[in-house]
Amino acid sequence: MGNGVLVFNPEVVTTATDTRSYFPVWGGPVPGATLCYSWTTAQPCAGFPATATHPGMGGGATRDYGYTYDAITRCLIALGDAGILFSVDPGTGAAPRVHSGATVTLKPSDFYCDGSSGHVQGYTEARLEAIDLAHVDLAASTVAVTDPDGTVLAAPALTPAGTVDLSGIAAADHPSITVTVQLVLSSAADFSATNHPVLVASYEGDAPQVCVRTVVEADCAVTQVSDTATATDGSGSLTSNTVELAVAPGAHCKPEVTVNKEICTVSNPHACGPGGGGPWAKKSPVGLLQLLGTAYWRITVTNTGPVEATGATINDPTTHGCQAAGTFDLAVGASRQVYCDSFLLALPLKNTASATFSGLNEPPGTPPTTSAPSSAIACSLLYILTKES
Numbered sequence: 001m002g003n004g005v006l007v008f009n010p011e012v013v014t015t016a017t018d019t020r021s022y023f024p025v026w027g028g029p030v031p032g033a034t035l036c037y038s039w040t041t042a043q044p045c046a047g048f049p050a051t052a053t054h055p056g057m058g059g060g061a062t063r064d065y066g067y068t069y070d071a072i073t074r075c076l077i078a079l080g081d082a083g084i085l086f087s088v089d090p091g092t093g094a095a096p097r098v099h100s101g102a103t104v105t106l107k108p109s110d111f112y113c114d115g116s117s118g119h120v121q122g123y124t125e126a127r128l129e130a131i132d133l134a135h136v137d138l139a140a141s142t143v144a145v146t147d148p149d150g151t152v153l154a155a156p157a158l159t160p161a162g163t164v165d166l167s168g169i170a171a172a173d174h175p176s177i178t179v180t181v182q183l184v185l186s187s188a189a190d191f192s193a194t195n196h197p198v199l200v201a202s203y204e205g206d207a208p209q210v211c212v213r214t215v216v217e218a219d220c221a222v223t224q225v226s227d228t229a230t231a232t233d234g235s236g237s238l239t240s241n242t243v244e245l246a247v248a249p250g251a252h253c254k255p256e257v258t259v260n261k262e263i264c265t266v267s268n269p270h271a272c273g274p275g276g277g278g279p280w281a282k283k284s285p286v287g288l289l290q291l292l293g294t295a296y297w298r299i300t301v302t303n304t305g306p307v308e309a310t311g312a313t314i315n316d317p318t319t320h321g322c323q324a325a326g327t328f329d330l331a332v333g334a335s336r337q338v339y340c341d342s343f344l345l346a347l348p349l350k351n352t353a354s355a356t357f358s359g360l361n362e363p364p365g366t367p368p369t370t371s372a373p374s375s376a377i378a379c380s381l382l383y384i385l386t387k388e389s
Contacts, residue, residue, distance in 0.1 A: 003028050004027045004028030004029075005025055005026070005027045005028045005029070005030050006025060006026060006027040007023055007024075007025050007035075008023065008024045008025070008064070008065055008066055009066065010022055010023045010024075010037075010067075011066065011067040011068060011069055011076065013069045013076075013090060017040070018038055018040045018041075018045075019038070019039045019040050020036055020037065020038050020039070020040075020045055020090070021036070021037045021039065022034055022035070022036050022067050022069075022076055022088075022090065023035040023036075023037070024064030024065055024066050024067060024078070024080070025051075025064060026062070026063040026064050026080065026081070027063075030051065030053070031053070031059075031060045031061040031062065031063065032053065032054055032057075032060060032061060032062030032063050032064045032080055032082070033051045033052055033053045033054070033064065034051075034052040034054075034064065034067070034076070034078070034088055034093055035050075035051065035052070036048040036052070036090075036093070047091060047092060048091070048092065048093050049092075049093045052088070052092075052093025052094075052095075054078075054086065054088070054095040056095060056096065057084055057086045057095050057096065058082055058084045061082055062078070062080040062082050062084050062086065063080040063081035063082045064078055064079075064080040065079055065080045065081055066078075066079060067079075067088065069090065070101075072101035072102065072103055072180060072182060073087075073097075073099045073100055073101040073182065073183075074090065074099060074101070074182055075087040075088065075089070075090070075097045075099050076088040076089075076090050076097075078095070087099070098184075098185040098186065098187070098188055099182070099183060099184055099185060100183045100185055100188075100191070100197070101180065101181055101182040101183055102180075102181050102183075102197075102198065102199035103178060103179065103180040103181075103199070104126065104178070104179050104199050104200065104201045105148075105176065105177070105178045105179075106123070106176070106177055106178075106179070106201040106202075106203060107175065107176035107177075108120040108171060108175070108203050108205055109175060109176075111205075111208035111209065112206070112208070112209045113209050113210075113211035114209060114211075119205050119206040120171045120203060120204075120205040120206075121171075121203075121204040121205050122167060122170070122171050122203065122204055123166035123167060123169050123171055123177065123201075123202075123203045123204075124166060124167060124202045124203055124204050125163050125164060125165055125166050125167070125201075125202060126143075126163065126164040126166060126179040126181070126199060126200065126201040126202070127161075127162055127163040127164070127199070127200055127202075128158075128162035128163075128181070128197060128198075128199060129197065129198050129199075129200055130190070130195055130196060130197045130198060131162070131190045131197035132187075132189070132190055133160070133161075133162045134186075135185055135186050135187040135188075135189060135190055136158075136162070136183055136184070136185060136186070137183075137184040137185070137186060138157075138158045138159075138160065138162075140184040141158055141181065141182060141183045141184050142155070142181075142182045143155060143156050143157065143158060143164050143179065143180070143181050143182075144179075144180045145164075145166065145169060145177055145178070145179050145180075146177065146178050146180070147174055147176070147177065147178075148176050148178070153169055153174060153177065154166075154168065154169060158181070164179060164181070166179070166201065166203075171203065177201075179199065179201050181199055210229050210231055210238075210240065212227050212229045212240075214227055216247055218250075218252075220249060220250075220252070220253035220306045220307045222247050223246065223247055223361045224244060224245065224246050224247055225244070225245055225247060226242060226243070226244045226245075227242065227243050227244075227245075228240055228241070228242045228243075247361075248361070248362075248363045249307065249359060249360075249361050249362060252306065253306060253307050253359070253361075254305055254306075254307065254359045254362075254369070255303050255305040255307055255308065255309035255330070255357060255359050255360075255369075256303065256304045256305035257301060257302070257303050257305070257309050257312065257330065257355055257357050257369075257371045258301075258302050258304065258371060258372070258374075259299060259300070259301055259353055259354055259355050259371050259372070259373070259374045260299070260300040260302075260374050261297065261298075261299050261316075261351060261352065261353045261374040261375055261376045262278075262280035262281060262282060262297070262298045262299075262300070262376050263280065263281060263282070263283065263284050263295055263296065263297055263298075263351070263376040263377070263378055264276075264278055264279075264280055264295075264296035264297070264298065265278065265279050265280065265281050265284060265285050266278070266279070267293070267294070267296075269296065269341075272296030272298075272339070272341070273296070273339050274337070274339050278298070280298055281376075282375075282376050282377065283376065283377040283379060284377065284378050284379050293343070293344060294341050294342070294343050294344070295341060295342055295344055295349070295351075295378040296339070296340075296341045297319060297322060297339070297340050297341065297342070297351060297376065298337055298338070298339055299314060299316070299322055299337065299338040299339075299340075299353050299374075300335055300336075300337050300338075301314070301330065301335065301336050301337075301338070301355050301371075302330075302334070302335040303330035303331065303332060303333065303334055303335075304333065305332065305359075306332060307332065307359055307360045307361070308329060308330065308331050308332060308359075308360040309329065309330040309357040309358070309359065309360075310329045310357065310358050310359070310360055311327055311329070311357060311358045311368070312327065312328050312329065312330055312336075312355050312356070312357040313325075313326070313327050313355065313356050313357075314338055314353060314354075314355055315353060315354045315355065315356060315370070316340075316351070316352075316353040318342070318349070318351050318352070319340055319341075319342045319351055319353075321340035321341065321342060322338055322340040322353060324340070325338040325340075330357070344378055348377060348378060348379045349377070349378045350375050350376075350377050351375060351376055351377070351378065352373045352374070352375040353373065353374060353375075354370055354371050354372065354373045354374070355370070355371045356368045356369070356370045356371075357369060357371070
């Protein structure tokens, strides 16, 4: 080839019948060329020139650096130091190679989102669009229909109308197919800045669905969502019906209700009633109730949770007057105090109370929640003296 010729890393192409290396070369007397070696036959590639130059590309001064093989068009895509991007026929070395191709994967289930079956009746056809078929050598062009794993299902011919019949492939057996068309062209006039030929595959089935996924904010105040979907296709703008859905509260959207049961440490009804100053404690002082007497109780119910507590009631099986407070609601951060009294015939007495409540916006049928119990003790003089002796 002469002195000063540079040889660069090859592109290795493996087909069903051969494994070849294509070497880009240039320098010295060679303005740019391709060398081909067959590893299958252990000799230069049959039908390929010993030194395939490219006189039709930039006057031949391509100064080849490297190639990449495009399996769809079956072309070597070449680029060299001259900055010229061109194609080379891997079988003959001719450049440019007027080939094209396209591949499209069709998976009908991707067009539905309701999780139901039966939407797809069958595949119909694939067709070439935006291309003048007079520029296509249909007999020399090929079609392959494959499964996702590459298994060839069919190799139908392109019809004179530029279509491929897919009706013989069962959609139930092959829920996803890929159609690859390799075109031999007589002209590249259809490929321009304003025209882009495409390959379209179609099937027969129900109208496509559009599903909207709504993410509800972590806000316990959200009780309902309302969605309307919009889209645009070849027919124009689309607007769906509006879907409204109630939002059930999550585990963190529940009231946190606490109960504090206390006994008044004085025997004055005015100090131990609503608005009275008490004081209050968890156990009555020595001698307050003598051997028996009237105990004054206060129950404080507080909601420290993120949502309102509804339908709250007091549970106090020993002092039924405390349960007479009825049913009430507690806003977030709110407290309610219930006052009651009881005449004690037997001392000492440990009085325990709790609260049962529901949460705002809980789904129907959700059972009420009962708080942790709280107790206060009414002590007698006899009990205290006995304990101290």
